[in-house]
Amino acid sequence: MLAPEPSFVMYRSLAEMNGLAYVGVDLDPTTLTLDVAAMCAAIATHNPALVFLASPNNPTGTLFDETQLRQVIEAAPGVVVLDEAYAAFAGVSHWRWVHDYPQLLVMQTLSKLGFAGLRIGYITGAPEWLAELEKVRLPYNVGVLPQIATRLMLEDRATLAGQIADLCVERERLTALLRTWPGVQVWDSATNFLLVRLPVDAVAVHAHMRTAGVLVKCVARQHPLLERCLRLTVSTPAENARCLAALAAGISAVSS
Incomplete structure (x- = not known):
């Protein structure tokens, strides 16, 4: 493989x-x-x-x-x-x-x-x-209930498409915002998450965010190309604001 x-x-x-x-x-x-x-x-x-x-x-x-x-x-x-x-x-x-x-x-x-x-x-x-x-x-x-739920979901594709469109708008807003942060690198994303490289130890920032009740994925040890990287899921504006606040606090704490 x-x-x-x-x-x-x-x-x-x-x-x-x-x-x-x-x-x-x-x-x-x-x-x-x-x-x-x-x-x-x-x-x-x-x-x-x-x-x-x-x-x-x-x-x-x-x-x-x-x-x-x-x-x-x-x-x-x-x-x-x-x-x-x-x-x-x-x-x-x-x-x-x-x-x-x-x-x-x-x-x-x-x-x-x-x-x-x-x-x-x-x-x-x-x-x-x-x-x-x-x-x-x-x-x-596949069980009967998942089949029924899937059929109902597919019958309301307009709502689903609207949710996806809203998320993509929020994704681009977060990308632009994070790119104004000193030392932070963000790759263009075609998904519901952002890969972000920090100017400090991502493992330590991840731990700080977890303590604050904000869970993101630390991928810094997954591969050498992901050094100092976190994966941030794009959510609602309110949840994204909480995530960014925890991220900023984590970077500040690790930097000091």
Whole structure:
């Protein structure tokens, strides 16, 4: 299995738990987007049976360039899984690409839209691959109540679309605001979170924020490219204000 890194930690974890060799390929250290040359070189060297690509990516929030995605898909000798868990916040999906690439599977989920407890997701791909996945699917299907809840949610797409639009506006406001903070770096995000690099130790700031009752994700130790980084989920204006206040207090406390 091969995937760019840093990305969703479960790719590596699941490979290791199932006894599969895993190859991680670093993203571009400046933009945190795909390093296509490195990805294609690693694919040529390791000949992976499975390639995972998360776009938008977690925890960087970056949306990978379509041309670069196609280059990686076309270079891969085996199955490519495009994980689009955060696609709703990017306003773009590539599920139609399965008609161009028979080895491509595209995954999406409702978990990032406020329905994590339903455990509802789906895969789009060639019928032949879906038939193979059906052979190894766990015997317990999606429950009746989650199915009903999902149907009701999909019947009110206008409300859901409005919530997503509001969140994206708030995301851009927070990005612009944080970029005015001295020493703070924020990457462009196509998700419902922001990756923020602090001018001080992120682990210490994370602990300070936790003590203040504000929980964010510290990814500083996940990968060298994430040094001094926190992942901040975008929420309501009131909750975002509380998060920023705790973040500012944490930076101040660690700096002093």
